[in-house]
Amino acid sequence: MFAFKNFIQIDKGADTAIYLQVVNALIQQIRRGQLRSGSKLPGSRELAEVLAVHRKTIVAAYDELMAQGWIEMLPRKGTFVVQDLPEIKPKKLKQSELGMPYPAQTIFAIQENRVGSFPAAVIPDPKALIINDGFPDTRLVPNELLLRELRSVSRQAAFRKYHMYGNPEGTDYLRETLSGFLRETRGLPISAANVMITRGAQMGIYLTAQLLLKPGDQVIVGESSYFAATLICQQTGAHINRVPVDEFGIDVDAVEQLCKKKRIRLLYVIPHHHHPTTVTMPPERRIRLLELAATYKFAIIEDDYDYDFHYTSNPIQPMTSLDHHGSVIYIGTLSKTLVPAIRVGFIVAPENFIRAVANLRMAIDRQGDSMMEIAIAELYRNGTISRHIRKVVNLYRERRDHFCSLLTDRLGDRVSFKLPDGGMAVWTKFNDSDLRQVSAKAAQKGLIMSDGQRYNTGATNYNSARLGFASLNLNEQDRAIEIMAGCL
Amino acid sequence: MFAFKNFIQIDKGADTAIYLQVVNALIQQIRRGQLRSGSKLPGSRELAEVLAVHRKTIVAAYDELMAQGWIEMLPRKGTFVVQDLPEIKPKKLKQSELGMPYPAQTIFAIQENRVGSFPAAVIPDPKALIINDGFPDTRLVPNELLLRELRSVSRQAAFRKYHMYGNPEGTDYLRETLSGFLRETRGLPISAANVMITRGAQMGIYLTAQLLLKPGDQVIVGESSYFAATLICQQTGAHINRVPVDEFGIDVDAVEQLCKKKRIRLLYVIPHHHHPTTVTMPPERRIRLLELAATYKFAIIEDDYDYDFHYTSNPIQPMTSLDHHGSVIYIGTLSKTLVPAIRVGFIVAPENFIRAVANLRMAIDRQGDSMMEIAIAELYRNGTISRHIRKVVNLYRERRDHFCSLLTDRLGDRVSFKLPDGGMAVWTKFNDSDLRQVSAKAAQKGLIMSDGQRYNTGATNYNSARLGFASLNLNEQDRAIEIMAGCL
Numbered sequence: 010m011f012a013f014k015n016f017i018q019i020d021k022g023a024d025t026a027i028y029l030q031v032v033n034a035l036i037q038q039i040r041r042g043q044l045r046s047g048s049k050l051p052g053s054r055e056l057a058e059v060l061a062v063h064r065k066t067i068v069a070a071y072d073e074l075m076a077q078g079w080i081e082m083l084p085r086k087g088t089f090v091v092q093d094l095p096e097i098k099p100k101k102l103k104q105s106e107l108g109m110p111y112p113a114q115t116i117f118a119i120q121e122n123r124v125g126s127f128p129a130a131v132i133p134d135p136k137a138l139i140i141n142d143g144f145p146d147t148r149l150v151p152n153e154l155l156l157r158e159l160r161s162v163s164r165q166a167a168f169r170k171y172h173m174y175g176n177p178e179g180t181d182y183l184r185e186t187l188s189g190f191l192r193e194t195r196g197l198p199i200s201a202a203n204v205m206i207t208r209g210a211q212m213g214i215y216l217t218a219q220l221l222l223k224p225g226d227q228v229i230v231g232e233s234s235y236f237a238a239t240l241i242c243q244q245t246g247a248h249i250n251r252v253p254v255d256e257f258g259i260d261v262d263a264v265e266q267l268c269k270k271k272r273i274r275l276l277y278v279i280p281h282h283h284h285p286t287t288v289t290m291p292p293e294r295r296i297r298l299l300e301l302a303a304t305y306k307f308a309i310i311e312d313d314y315d316y317d318f319h320y321t322s323n324p325i326q327p328m329t330s331l332d333h334h335g336s337v338i339y340i341g342t343l344s345k346t347l348v349p350a351i352r353v354g355f356i357v358a359p360e361n362f363i364r365a366v367a368n369l370r371m372a373i374d375r376q377g378d379s380m381m382e383i384a385i386a387e388l389y390r391n392g393t394i395s396r397h398i399r400k401v402v403n404l405y406r407e408r409r410d411h412f413c414s415l416l417t418d419r420l421g422d423r424v425s426f427k428l429p430d431g432g433m434a435v436w437t438k439f440n441d442s443d444l445r446q447v448s449a450k451a452a453q454k455g456l457i458m459s460d461g462q463r464y465n466t467g468a469t470n471y472n473s474a475r476l477g478f479a480s481l482n483l484n485e486q487d488r489a490i491e492i493m494a495g496c497l
Numbered sequence: 498m499f500a501f502k503n504f505i506q507i508d509k510g511a512d513t514a515i516y517l518q519v520v521n522a523l524i525q526q527i528r529r530g531q532l533r534s535g536s537k538l539p540g541s542r543e544l545a546e547v548l549a550v551h552r553k554t555i556v557a558a559y560d561e562l563m564a565q566g567w568i569e570m571l572p573r574k575g576t577f578v579v580q581d582l583p584e585i586k587p588k589k590l591k592q593s594e595l596g597m598p599y600p601a602q603t604i605f606a607i608q609e610n611r612v613g614s615f616p617a618a619v620i621p622d623p624k625a626l627i628i629n630d631g632f633p634d635t636r637l638v639p640n641e642l643l644l645r646e647l648r649s650v651s652r653q654a655a656f657r658k659y660h661m662y663g664n665p666e667g668t669d670y671l672r673e674t675l676s677g678f679l680r681e682t683r684g685l686p687i688s689a690a691n692v693m694i695t696r697g698a699q700m701g702i703y704l705t706a707q708l709l710l711k712p713g714d715q716v717i718v719g720e721s722s723y724f725a726a727t728l729i730c731q732q733t734g735a736h737i738n739r740v741p742v743d744e745f746g747i748d749v750d751a752v753e754q755l756c757k758k759k760r761i762r763l764l765y766v767i768p769h770h771h772h773p774t775t776v777t778m779p780p781e782r783r784i785r786l787l788e789l790a791a792t793y794k795f796a797i798i799e800d801d802y803d804y805d806f807h808y809t810s811n812p813i814q815p816m817t818s819l820d821h822h823g824s825v826i827y828i829g830t831l832s833k834t835l836v837p838a839i840r841v842g843f844i845v846a847p848e849n850f851i852r853a854v855a856n857l858r859m860a861i862d863r864q865g866d867s868m869m870e871i872a873i874a875e876l877y878r879n880g881t882i883s884r885h886i887r888k889v890v891n892l893y894r895e896r897r898d899h900f901c902s903l904l905t906d907r908l909g910d911r912v913s914f915k916l917p918d919g920g921m922a923v924w925t926k927f928n929d930s931d932l933r934q935v936s937a938k939a940a941q942k943g944l945i946m947s948d949g950q951r952y953n954t955g956a957t958n959y960n961s962a963r964l965g966f967a968s969l970n971l972n973e974q975d976r977a978i979e980i981m982a983g984c985l
Contacts, residue, residue, distance in 0.1 A: 076810030112823030322564030335600030
């Protein structure tokens with residue numbers, strides 16, 4: 010009986026009901042081999058006294074253990090641990106393990122990613138001064154309007170069916186709305202059947218890579234290119250071929266040379282604002298790339314992650330709008346238009362691709378958050394998203410200009426950059442300082458900025474970073490560049 | 498000039514600005530080889546007259562085309578399509594294609610899933626009478642409370658950092674909250690570091706399979722088992738081994754036999770309410786399974802998708818709470834507690850597994866919707882979720898009892914079933930009618946119900962279905978079974 014008092018430690022202040030604490034403790038003792046199969050348990054009155062709890066508590070605990078199959082009550086004999094439990098060798102437990110230990114490691118081996126890992130996500134203190142990779146200013150987002158729509162659509166009977174399971178392609182309502190919006194604004198002659206709603210651009214790239222690539226397949230990306238897309242392709246076992254990137258985007262001659270040598274399966278490109286360098290690909294290269302894709306029958310992922318944010322003209326129409334052959338998988342996102350933490354993006358592609366990719370998505374997360382999708386559709390329909398885009402594009406243009414003036418005026422020859430036509434970042438090369446040291450010094454002075462490592466490929470150290478200007482107002486930019494100047 | 502009038506079709510009622518319609522039409526003509534590299538374009542005044550639009554519209558269109566690199570203006574010579582475009586052979590287009598066609602098919606081949614597809618998601622008319630697979634009643638969900646929290650947390654400065662990109666493991670706030678909740682209610686001695694927030698149980702299974710399995714690996718599932726989990730494992734190229742399922746769940750002797758013959762990598766099991774048959778695994782088998790996993794060093798996925806809904810006792814504590822070796826990956830979801838359309842679930846596992854699986858998740862969709870995760874954490878903290886569970890468990894118990902009475906009273910010997918201890922469905926065998934015919938007849942009479950096909954494996958036609966009772970009130974159950982009785 011003394012043993013029972015020792016291992017059943019009642020915590021009357023805990024949220025777990027006391028009878029359940031008794032249940033849990035007894036199950037643990039059985040599991041550990043301390044209470045053997047067939048052992049007799051004390052009577053409820055006896056145990057209640059030892060533990061200083063009400064007898065009803067022990068009765069409830071025994072009832073529960075019986076219902077779960079751990080103990081049995083034999084008439085006129087008493088209460089016993091059930092007979093058929095496997096023999097368990099009692100474990101010697103350290104005192105520290107008495108409170109139900111949880112294993113620190115898996116017993117089975119985990120094969121770590123064969124091809125490198127994503128850098129750990131770092132969430133800086135939001136009050137810190139941060140030059141990010143080129144993200145929107147979350148303070149400007151029409152969050153309240155989105156939540157109002159969310160509330161409104163969740164009450165409407167017409168949308169009730171979207172509370173239950175839905176389609177992996179996304180809710181028809183948003184697909185219909187978005188295809189109309191893309192027809193009108195991006196010249197894509199598509200219908201809802203060409204649209205799949207995803208969890209941001211990332212999922213679009215992942216699904217496409219998973220669907221199209223198998224080990225040994227040949228993929229083309231730029232040198233340099235968006236690192237996450239490269240990792241996603243590598244993880245399928247595909248082989249990555251890099252072609253140079255100049256001020257007009259990826260080198261199409263180099264693509265053609267590769268096509269003559271190897272059977273290319275997929276090319277990943279960001280023609281609008283190349284990542285990381287932000288350059289825009291002119292019509293000549295776009296058309297040549299499309300012709301190559303048609304000739305050599307490879308797929309193009311056109312990642313257009315920040316389409317709306319172009320400052321010198323209207324945004325350039327996607328390459329997809331020029332594709333007559335069905336070569337291009339067009340990927341977009343709302344993470345830059347709304348907040349990054351709301352994960353909604355899309356794939357535009359021929360119907361056979363959408364069908365296949367939707368089937369794959371069933372395996373991954375089945376579907377999106379339908380009510381959120383409907384609410385976003387309403388924001389498109391009532392013009393909120395268009396108005397928001399117009400507003401922030403004007404603001405971001407001003408921020409880009411101010412930021413680039415600061416770079417020129419305060420940092421001068423110590424950095425090189427080209428005014429970006431669009432996007433939310435300036436690709437900045439540090440000419441005479443090691444960017445890792447700049448970043449480390451800046452952190453000490455309260456400015457969080459990239460050390461440039463994630464833009465480097467195995468072949469090249471660019472000593473450059475995307476300096477995001479969009480999330481900082483002019484005053485914050487002044488402070489940030491002042492600190493940076495002190496670190497060069 | 499006449500040609501220009503023909504292919505630039507202005508729609509003054511369209512949402513696209515007229516100058517952009519002109520831009521789009523001219524780009525399409527260039528792309529199609531109708532307007533060749535170096536061609537001279539009409540003057541703005543001339544084209545404006547032909548198209549019957551204001552001259553400023555054409556000037557704006559030409560400015561845009563210049564900014565985008567399609568045309569160039571040569572002083573005193575006029576406006577020309579740029580010189581360096583690749584030679585494009587003009588395409589003969591059918592009249593129907595004039596309005597900018599979009600390809601119907603990809604030009605590259607798509608390798609369809611080698612191992613079978615998910616059945617197409619069917620979204621029935623919500624006003625129809627539906628016996629589903631065992632889903633909650635979405636009418637009961639505390640949606641309003643969730644939205645109120647969402648609004649509240651989106652306004653709080655403390656949560657502002659969650660608007661930006663976050664951790665692939667989920668927001669720390671929900672991980673912390675959920676680990677506390679699972680410690681108290683399920684006896685899992687875990688900390689926040691053992692929890693990853695996913696998009697429902699489906700993503701938990703997918704991530705685990707992707708992380709652990711490679712082609713040729715050996716997996717054990719029940720005969721029958723949850724079909725989606727099997728498909729997910731198959732898609733990695735793993736080999737599926739089936740062991741029998743009886744009234745106590747999967748046959749552990751058969752598991753042991755397999756372990757002696759093959760090197761098992763993963764076992765998928767639903768010990769609480771086996772899918773599809775709803776049976777609960779008793780302690781003896783749980784302990785033996787854990788010992789086998791430790792001996793043969795395989796991983797167990799414990800899918801506990803409807804933990805809260807148990808009617809004869811408290812829910813049975815997860816097998817994970819008995820695992821001292823680090824064999825079990827525990828997967829849960831809120832889809833059944835809240836609405837299926839809000840995709841939040843979780844994985845509980847040793848820390849090394851959580852780290853590896855979070856890295857994989859970075860590739861897939863990067864992270865969850867942070868504000869939604871925070872709002873759900875608040876629902877846990879203020880007791881809303883616990884209260885909701887208590888309420889619906891009582892209601893669902895009543896619905897289960899009524900439904901099973903109806904099955905007995907109205908269908909009698911024509912069906913066989915066992916009263917389920919928990920879950921939201923009754924596994925029902927149709928003794929003398931072909932379930933596909935019953936389902937087809939029922940549909941004609943306004944009742945949508947499963948035809949049982951998705952529960953069948955290659956080996957077995959069960960002629961059985963999970964009949965979901967939870968989403969129907971008593972009156973709806975009466976009507977549904979009445980219709981079904983008329984179809985047998």
